[in-house]
Amino acid sequence: MSFKELPIMPDKSKGVLLFYPYVSKKSSSNISKKLKGRWLGQGPMVDKFEKEFKKRFAKKNSVVAVGSGTDSLHLAYILAGIKKGDEVITTIFTCTATNIPLLYMGAKIKFADVDRNTMNISVESVKKLITKKTKAIVCVHYGGLPCDMDELSRIGKKHNIPIIEDAAHALGAKYKGKPIGSISDYTTFSFQAIKHFTTGDGGMLTVKNSKLEDKAKRIRWFGIDRKGKQKGTWNNDVTEIGYKYQMTDIAATLGYDSLKEFNFIINHRRKIFNTYLKELSKNKRVHCVTDYDGKKFHSAWLFTILVDNKDYLQKKLREHYIETNQVHFRNDRYSIFKKFVNGKKFPNMDYLENKYLVLPIHHKVSISDTKYICKLINRFV
Numbered sequence: 001m002s003f004k005e006l007p008i009m010p011d012k013s014k015g016v017l018l019f020y021p022y023v024s025k026k027s028s029s030n031i032s033k034k035l036k037g038r039w040l041g042q043g044p045m046v047d048k049f050e051k052e053f054k055k056r057f058a059k060k061n062s063v064v065a066v067g068s069g070t071d072s073l074h075l076a077y078i079l080a081g082i083k084k085g086d087e088v089i090t091t092i093f094t095c096t097a098t099n100i101p102l103l104y105m106g107a108k109i110k111f112a113d114v115d116r117n118t119m120n121i122s123v124e125s126v127k128k129l130i131t132k133k134t135k136a137i138v139c140v141h142y143g144g145l146p147c148d149m150d151e152l153s154r155i156g157k158k159h160n161i162p163i164i165e166d167a168a169h170a171l172g173a174k175y176k177g178k179p180i181g182s183i184s185d186y187t188t189f190s191f192q193a194i195k196h197f198t199t200g201d202g203g204m205l206t207v208k209n210s211k212l213e214d215k216a217k218r219i220r221w222f223g224i225d226r227k228g229k230q231k232g233t234w235n236n237d238v239t240e241i242g243y244k245y246q247m248t249d250i251a252a253t254l255g256y257d258s259l260k261e262f263n264f265i266i267n268h269r270r271k272i273f274n275t276y277l278k279e280l281s282k283n284k285r286v287h288c289v290t291d292y293d294g295k296k297f298h299s300a301w302l303f304t305i306l307v308d309n310k311d312y313l314q315k316k317l318r319e320h321y322i323e324t325n326q327v328h329f330r331n332d333r334y335s336i337f338k339k340f341v342n343g344k345k346f347p348n349m350d351y352l353e354n355k356y357l358v359l360p361i362h363h364k365v366s367i368s369d370t371k372y373i374c375k376l377i378n379r380f381v
Contacts, residue, residue, distance in 0.1 A: 006318055006325075015321020016360045016369050019194035022265055024257035034253050042221070045249035049256045050204075056259070057171070057181035057189075058206040062213035065204055065247040065255075066220055069168045069190025072203035074101035075219060075245060076186035077136070079212050080162045082107050086135035091121040092346050094140045095328050097190075098166050099337065107135070109340040111332060116348045118142065118291055119304065119356065123151040130155070136162050141170035141180060142328075143358075144299030145291055149175045149183055162186065171196045172266040174297035181206045191251075194362075196265055196301060197258035199251035220245040265363065269300035272361045272370050276303045279374035285381045289356070302327065306355040307381050314357055316380045322373055327358045 009017055039045065046065050054063045066072050082088060084106030090099055092111040102109055112125040119142045126137060137156060139147040147165075156163045165180065167173070168190035173180040181187045181204075191202035207213060218225055223242030225235075247255075258265070280286045287306040290298060307313055314324050330349050332341045359373060 006314065009321070009323045013321065016323060016365060016373065017362075018323040018325055018358065018360050020362045020364045021193045022197045022258060022363050023254060024197075024261055027254050027257045030253050030257060031250060034250055039249045041248050042226070042246040043249040045252040045256065046247050049247070049252040049259070052256060052259050053204055054206075056262070057179045058187075059179065059182040061182055061187075061206040061208050062210050062216075063204055063206050064213065064216045064220060065202065065252065066245045067203065067247055067251075068201050068245075069166075069188060069192060069203040070097040070101060071220070071243070071245040072188035072190070072205040073098060073164075073166060074104060074243070075205050075216055076164050076188055076207075077101055077105060077107075078219060079207065079216060080136045080164060080186060082135050085133075087129075087131060087133040088136045088138060089126055089129045089134060090138040091140050092330050092332055092349050093119060093142070093328060093352075094166065094331065095168065096331060096334060096336075097168075098138060098140055099331055103336060108133075109337065110134070111337075111340060111344065111346070113346045113348045114142075114352065116351060117287075117289070118145055118147075119289055119352060120145060120147045121152075122348060123148050123155070126152070126155060130159055130161075134159065134161055136164055138164045138166060140166040140168070141173060141299075143289060143302035143304055144169045144171075144173050145289070146170065146173050146175040146180055146296045146298075150295075153184070156185075164188070168192075168195065169301040170299045171301070172262065172297075173299035176295050177297075180299075184208065191255055196269070196299065197255070197262070199247065199255040202247050202251045202255060215240070218242060266299065268363055269361055270298075271367065272365050273298065273300040273303050275367055275370040276359060276361075276374060279371060280305065280377060283378050283381060286377065300361060303359045303361045304356050305359065305377070306352065307357065307377075308355065309381060310355055310357050313377065313380050317373070317376060320376055322360065322376065324357050324359055326356060 162185040165187040187206045189204040191199040223238040289304040
């Protein structure tokens with residue numbers, strides 16, 4: 001099925017949209033005030049947003065607010081010491097943003113297969129890819145379901161390899177009661193328009209080694225020590241290559257306001273998620289992508305099902321004004337990554353490729369919407 005058959009539904013169309021941005025009602029007036037003040041770019045609001053984010057998600061880890069989730073990934077890779085020619089193990093199934101920064105750096109990408117049940121990176125596949133040249137392991141918490149962090153952490157410690165978590169989907173997720181963002185060496189988040197909440201675009205990096213915080217904050221601003229400069233104590237030198245990766249105060253205002261409402265955001269999404277789970281669990285022809293082992297708290301960014309008649313189901317749902325899609329795709333389909341595949345097989349990804357479908361889940365989706373969608377799925381599958 002081509003995208004031409006199922007274009008994106010218009011904002012004001014009847015039915016249920018797949019995604020919808022969450023913006024706090026307070027933000028309109030707060031941003032209006034911000035526009036009348038001195039700080040529009042990176043300023044005190046960024047510091048305030050970082051402090052609140054750290055308290056809730058990073059705990060003892062340091063936090064660095066940036067302009068996008070991709071910025072946070074690139075920054076994590078730099079801090080992890082990835083250089084040209086280094087091998088980095090990463091998942092075959094993710095947004096290209098996870099892996100494109102590795103191309104910036106000339107790293108050698110080693111794609112791992114996924115787990116059939118969770119669509120997260122396969123630990124067994126990772127183990128087979130470890131070599132003396134492996135510099136980092138990147139895992140993505142698909143849909144908001146945490147990866148097997150115990151096993152990945154064991155592998156990392158055994159081989160002295162840092163674990164980098166791409167938590168773009170996983171704001172509010174927990175592993176064994178610990179927030180994602182407080183566990184590994186580096187964790188990256190995205191506040192792009194359709195995530196749990198948005199800053200227009202933005203990201204956050206959490207770092208376990210507090211000694212790297214100042215370095216990270218220099219790199220996000222051309223390598224310049226902004227705090228020193230503002231205090232008049234900067235030595236007027238740049239000793240490392242930096243980028244324009246900072247978050248603006250306008251974006252931070254959006255983020256701070258929504259963060260204060262995060263309990264509502266995640267609780268509503270969890271209600272929708274659990275309703276899907278309940279209404280579809282009796283249908284043996286539908287597999288709901290989740291994990292029942294009790295260690296993982298799902299952030300409910302996506303609700304994904306696996307069905308044998310995915311194209312037919314997607315078409316029938318659209319006829320009833322329900323927008324669905326696959327959201328992300330296997331990275332070996334893209335020309336920029338072809339040289340890293342070299343005939344390697346990904347049997348689990350092959351199995352999943354034409355089966356997975358993402359259903360609407362956001363603050364504008366009601367319980368009655370969810371039950372209606374499930375009724376349609378149970379009719380057509």
